[in-house]
Amino acid sequence: MTNGAQSLMKTLVDAGIEVCFSNPGTSEMHFVSALDDEPKMRAVLGLFEGVVTGAADGYARMADKPAVTLLHLGCGLGNGLANLHNARKGKVPVVNIVGDHATYHVKYDAQLQSDIETVARNVSPGFCRTATSTETLGQDVAEAIAAARAKPGQVTTLILPADVSWGEGGVAVEPLSPPTPEAADEATLEAIATAVSSGQKTAILLGGHALREPTILAAAKIAAHKGVTLLAETFPTRMERGAGLPYIERIAYLAELAMVQLSDIKNLILVDAKAPVSFFAYPDKKSYLVPDSCQVHTLAAPDQDALASLNKLVTAVGADRAQPKLQPKKQPVSPVGKLTAEKVCKAVGHLLPDNAILIDEGITSTLMLAAMTAGAPRHDLLTLTGGAIGQGLPNAVGAAIACPERPVYALIGDGTAMYTIQALWTMAREQLNVTSIIFNNAAYSVLNIELDRVGAKDSGDKAKSQLDLTGPPINFAEIAHSMGVHGVRVQTAEDMVKALEYAQSQPGPHLIEAIIPESLNKTKRKILPWLLRSMPSLPLSVSKALKKKLAP
Amino acid sequence: MTNGAQSLMKTLVDAGIEVCFSNPGTSEMHFVSALDDEPKMRAVLGLFEGVVTGAADGYARMADKPAVTLLHLGCGLGNGLANLHNARKGKVPVVNIVGDHATYHVKYDAQLQSDIETVARNVSPGFCRTATSTETLGQDVAEAIAAARAKPGQVTTLILPADVSWGEGGVAVEPLSPPTPEAADEATLEAIATAVSSGQKTAILLGGHALREPTILAAAKIAAHKGVTLLAETFPTRMERGAGLPYIERIAYLAELAMVQLSDIKNLILVDAKAPVSFFAYPDKKSYLVPDSCQVHTLAAPDQDALASLNKLVTAVGADRAQPKLQPKKQPVSPVGKLTAEKVCKAVGHLLPDNAILIDEGITSTLMLAAMTAGAPRHDLLTLTGGAIGQGLPNAVGAAIACPERPVYALIGDGTAMYTIQALWTMAREQLNVTSIIFNNAAYSVLNIELDRVGAKDSGDKAKSQLDLTGPPINFAEIAHSMGVHGVRVQTAEDMVKALEYAQSQPGPHLIEAIIPESLNKTKRKILPWLLRSMPSLPLSVSKALKKKLAP
Structure with a gap:
């Protein structure tokens, strides 16, 4: 039975x-x-x-x-x-x-x-x-x-x-076949091909399953042939990137930045992505980030075949023989001196091995990660798709079990890490090749920024206490050890590099706790200086335009 | 504005x-x-x-x-x-x-x-x-x-x-008055008074808000006058107990035990409690634990006034001048030797100070806690009311903030503690007077028992691995330290007592990790021997009846 x-x-x-x-x-x-x-x-x-x-x-x-x-x-x-x-x-x-x-x-x-x-x-x-x-x-x-x-x-x-x-009498059932997704229809293709060939500034926004190599390459052919811009959604589920693949700029988390990225685009073509909206609403700020003067076209909705649709578009615009521009290999030099969030990202970019899986839940601390790893060996990037923090460490567990031969790097904020810290135990039990890097700045930094952005009045001590993790400071290296994971705390860039090298030399899970300063000046908690500092992560044209708009 | x-x-x-x-x-x-x-x-x-x-x-x-x-x-x-x-x-x-x-x-x-x-x-x-x-x-x-x-x-x-x-234009509103709860009506009182005076074996089951001193004393008057048994629900929200209050036996968690407790009761009177049901269903076992021959009466539903109802019943049965039987002060001697779960409970019973708050989420490990603290100085007991583990440490935070002058003891299983381990950080930040005692037996012991109880066939290695926390072992003292809480690991009864004494001598939070053997023989995982061992926690009459029923 x-x-x-x-x-x-x-x-x-x-x-x-x-x-x-x-x-x-x-x-x-x-x-x-x-x-x-x-x-x-x-x-x-x-x-x-x-x-x-x-x-x-x-x-x-x-x-x-x-x-x-x-x-x-x-x-x-x-x-x-x-x-x-x-x-x-x-x-x-x-x-x-x-x-x-x-x-x-x-x-x-x-x-x-x-x-x-x-x-x-x-x-x-x-x-x-x-x-x-x-x-x-x-x-x-x-x-x-x-x-x-x-x-x-x-x-x-x-x-x-x-x-x-x-109960007895169970009956196993053979797998059912899922429906075959369809590609874009001819009318849609024609309209989009016309837009791409119009000479107007056009961007293709890739998301969902369209951030894998074949889809990216198809989109990059169109970019090479017609000069359109390639964009990726802000929080990709999984994005293939690095040396040898086309570089794609992600839409910024901060609406202030995203609106600059989108400001002069006249045609936005969606491929398994939705039109960009603000993560949160803010008083007197727009939620929908696409400019009024921009027309939005959907080449492939999430339930459609993005690759087949893009390939059809490649042919329709005559880009079959175009050569996509590929990102050359280029890794940053080894960082030195007092540790900062940026230097942690630099160390990761410097040492990222081939075929790694990179999990980004560093919130404010990984702002520079994209720039620092753009020319690193090819890797997959997984991000916080739903905004519910506590995803990164568990995601690393699953990714390592799916791909036991690939090294996993999970870059996690301190506040975030505490949500699902128990993941370390499973990493130890299953001896997973995960290196967790915890940015310990003893704060919910993003909330310090948001407090200002939402226009809440100058905050007092009780409000500030809800965003600080300073009392008591948390020792993540010790937490790791308590659950059977090798843990180390670093305070200089040199030690960060050494810790990464050690983790790469020894199989099984590691945790590196990076002690870094808080992102924001605590007495000011203003968004403007922070924004200006963040601009090196953007292409030069965008940061120039931004400086002009934001400069006091 | x-x-x-x-x-x-x-x-x-x-x-x-x-x-x-x-x-x-x-x-x-x-x-x-x-x-x-x-x-x-x-x-x-x-x-x-x-x-x-x-x-x-x-x-x-x-x-x-x-x-x-x-x-x-x-x-x-x-x-x-x-x-x-x-x-x-x-x-x-x-x-x-x-x-x-x-x-x-x-x-x-x-x-x-x-x-x-x-x-x-x-x-x-x-x-x-x-x-x-x-x-x-x-x-x-x-x-x-x-x-x-x-x-x-x-x-x-x-x-x-x-x-x-x-938005602007908010208007604060004065508090609204909640409705006044009613006491039992005359017809209900008369029927219940008749049952109490019938000479049949009768029990009063107290729950909810009826496990505080005034209600317990009223029920104990009836017990003293009419010989009825006092019972408490299995998992009280808050129960006042200890020396100077009437002793009340709780309905056992295990249906096998609860049915013995209820077996010859002919009238069960509910006071802010529901008729006992099994925690889970088991194949070929009853869910509703009240015997068919027992009549259930509701003196006060949870939305009624339990104290007023009981006081009316006291008068109706002529028990106004009855003297409730009170628990004398009697604490166990200091335990010695290799540490067991029972000895941890004994140490707590030995040293429990006056006016403590005791939080019991020890699952299988605190089976002896009720017996060991029955004659301890008066205290409040909080338990796992909804069965969703991870309640105890957070409950301790809240209880300590509500009652800053009272010492809080949280007795927690290891599997359970890991659900909301972050509570330790808040204990440290707020410098709460909480002593957390973690029973580290490196297993979900209760599931080892349940695997047998639900009649699942002899389990293999994969099944067993889902119930074990041995690889890697968790170091709770280290976790405590990582979040700013004083932590110590003990392996003997003598060290357990010392650690409790130290915690009592120093304000602020403490964590004592008690290394204990797993409750069940892992090769057998049978319920019967465990049941028989658990019987000292029950009154002699019950354990005698049980032995007769369960003995092979």
């Missing part, structure tokens, strides 16, 4: 799902027991559900297929919600199995009883289902997998009552 | 709300700025929202009034959901302020945009509202506070769009 959990496990494995990130409880014990029936399923324990869901996100970004998560009722799902939000915003496929009480137990309103579906709808609006019988469970999970994998990718949630899991 | 945030702050303070537990983001900056306008509002930062909400829960349990939480959009609420679930299940008043994007920004679907209300409904089914204008915000918050405080207490959520917060 096959119980529900066993049929579920077989359906997952038959669909090619190989990894289960889990934090189980009593209601999931039959699923846990079924793990040993399937040698093809790897189980990875996280000590907190935010680690589990963030790992599933990072895994799917790099493996291009979903992992399954195993979560314990509504509370387990709640603990994992923020990183599922990031996956949802990044259009990353994740299949959640959320254990629930036995169907007949629900009416007793026991301690852990809650309305799981209402929570699940926040991150799985497209597929959220409660399994109702052991016999149909296999079909439910096959549909959940297919829905997760269908372009553009989504988070699906299947709620699994304990009696459906332990 | 008064902006929305300022009117909100004044409405909170006018209603007597004095503490804001916060983890703010950009959309909450005007609220943060308004903190400095209200000297009566204390702001306490948590580095993760699970700390914030768990602290608000612990605070309200001890202060008997709500704190306010400040959370950042749907993801911040998600991160805090599990401890709000615990508060909801414990009927604890909490007022959540969840910042949201400006109303006009929602349509742009920016990174952090999500359906906050769908998440909020999970924990705030009774009051979940999105503020729509600055002018009516004060009224919204006054209603949220009143709803939270109305008996029996609930979690309320007010979603605050950024433009409603920063």
Whole structure:
């Protein structure tokens, strides 16, 4: 006989799902027991559900297929919600199995009883289902997998009552085929080809799955042939970049900068991306960042075939034989002296090995990372797609499990790191090749900036205390050691370089805690000087225009 | 002019709300700025929202009034959901302020945009509202506070769009009066008085707010006069106990034990409690634990006045002059030898000072805590009301802020502690008098037990690996130190006692990591021997009956 959990496990494995990130409880014990029936399923324990869901996100970004998560009722799902939000915003496929009480137990309103579906709808609006019988469970999970994998990718949630899991009569179901995405139609192509050839300033904005090599190369042919600008969305799910690939400028996080980048563009062509909007709203500032004088064209929506659409456009504008401009290899020299956030990025750019995975959740501290690694050996960049901090360390866990041969570097802010610090334990347990770099500036720096940006009045001591992490200072190297990860604290650029070299020489996880000064002058907390300082990360033309606009 | 945030702050303070537990983001900056306008509002930062909400829960349990939480959009609420679930299940008043994007920004679907209300409904089914204008915000918050405080207490959520917060024209609103709860009516009283006087075996089950001194004393008068048994719910929100108060046996967590406790009771009288049900469902085991032959009577539902109802019953059964039996002072001797979970509980019982607050989230490790502290100096006990682990350390933060003069002891399992370990940082920042005792047995012990209880087949290595925390072992003393908390690791009973004495001699937070053996024999993982070992925690009559039933 096959119980529900066993049929579920077989359906997952038959669909090619190989990894289960889990934090189980009593209601999931039959699923846990079924793990040993399937040698093809790897189980990875996280000590907190935010680690589990963030790992599933990072895994799917790099493996291009979903992992399954195993979560314990509504509370387990709640603990994992923020990183599922990031996956949802990044259009990353994740299949959640959320254990629930036995169907007949629900009416007793026991301690852990809650309305799981209402929570699940926040991150799985497209597929959220409660399994109702052991016999149909296999079909439910096959549909959940297919829905997760269908372009553009989504988070699906299947709620699994304990009696459906332990009941006998489970039937494994063969994988369902997702629908084939379509390319842009002729009318759209013609309109966009006309815009590209118009002589007006035009930009192609790439996002989603369109930031991989083939799509980037196609877009770069058009850029080489027609002089259009290539842009990438602000927070890519996964972006291939570095020496040998075309350089693409990302839209800046700060609306003030993004509006400068977009200011004289007359045609903006979207490829698996949306028109840029401000991350937050600010009093008396625009939310929609595209200038009124710019026309927006959608070449490929996220559920369409971006590569086929771009290839058609290449032909339509006669760029088939164009040679895309490729980024030459160029790494910064080794930094020296007192450590700063910029020098940490420089050290990473200086030493980044070939084929690395770079995870950027440094918030204010990694402003210079893009510039410092633009000419580094080819790598993948994963970023904070949904703005819910605590993604980077778990993402690193998942990426390292998807790509065991590739070194992973996770650059993380201190405030951010504390959200899902338990990820370090899983790195140690699984001996993952992850180097976590924590920028310890003892502050929520971005909020110091935002306090000024939202126009809140000059803040007093209580307000400031909500943004400072100085009392007590956190020792991240010690935290790493407490969970079995090699940890070191550095305060000079030379030591930073040495620590990176050491991490590269030894397999398994490492943590480097970089002690750096706070980004903002605490007495002023003004955005303008910070903006001006940040401009070296932008192309010269943009920073020139910006200086003119912002100079007092 | 008064902006929305300022009117909100004044409405909170006018209603007597004095503490804001916060983890703010950009959309909450005007609220943060308004903190400095209200000297009566204390702001306490948590580095993760699970700390914030768990602290608000612990605070309200001890202060008997709500704190306010400040959370950042749907993801911040998600991160805090599990401890709000615990508060909801414990009927604890909490007022959540969840910042949201400006109303006009929602349509742009920016990174952090999500359906906050769908998440909020999970924990705030009774009051979940999105503020729509600055002018009516004060009224919204006054209603949220009143709803939270109305008996029996609930979690309320007010979603605050950024433009409603920063808009001008805010109006503070005077506190609204919650409705007065009613006592049991005459017909109910008469029926219950008849049952109490029937000579049949009868028990009074106290829960919710009925586990405070006045209610316990009233129930104990009836017990002394009529020979009824006093029982407490399994996981009390707050229970006053110790020397000088009547001893009340708690319903056991394990259904197998609870059914023995309830087996020959013919009348079960509920006072702010529900009829016992199993924590989880198990194949071929009953969910509802009250025997078929037992009649259940509700003297006071959670929204009624439990004390007035009990006092009426005292009079109706003629027990006004009865002398309740009080627990004499009796503390265990100092434990010696190799450390075990039981000896940790013994050391706590041996040294518990007067007027302590005891937080029990030790799961399998604190099975003996009730017995070891029954005759200790009077104290309050807070437990895991909703089953969502990660409550204890944040609860300790809140309890210590509510009662700065009282020592707080938080007994926490290792797996549990890792969920909200960031609470240690807030303990250090606020220099709270909390001694955290972590039982490090390197396992999710309760799941080892549950794997057997749910009838999952003999588990293999992968299943077992999901329940073990051995690789790598976690060093909790080191984690404590990394966040500025004095930490020590102990392996003998003598060192445990010394560490407790040291913690009592020095103000501020301490963490004692108790290295103990795993509860279960790992090769057997059988429930029976564990059950038999656990019986000393039960009254002799119960353990005798149990031995007879369970002996092979």
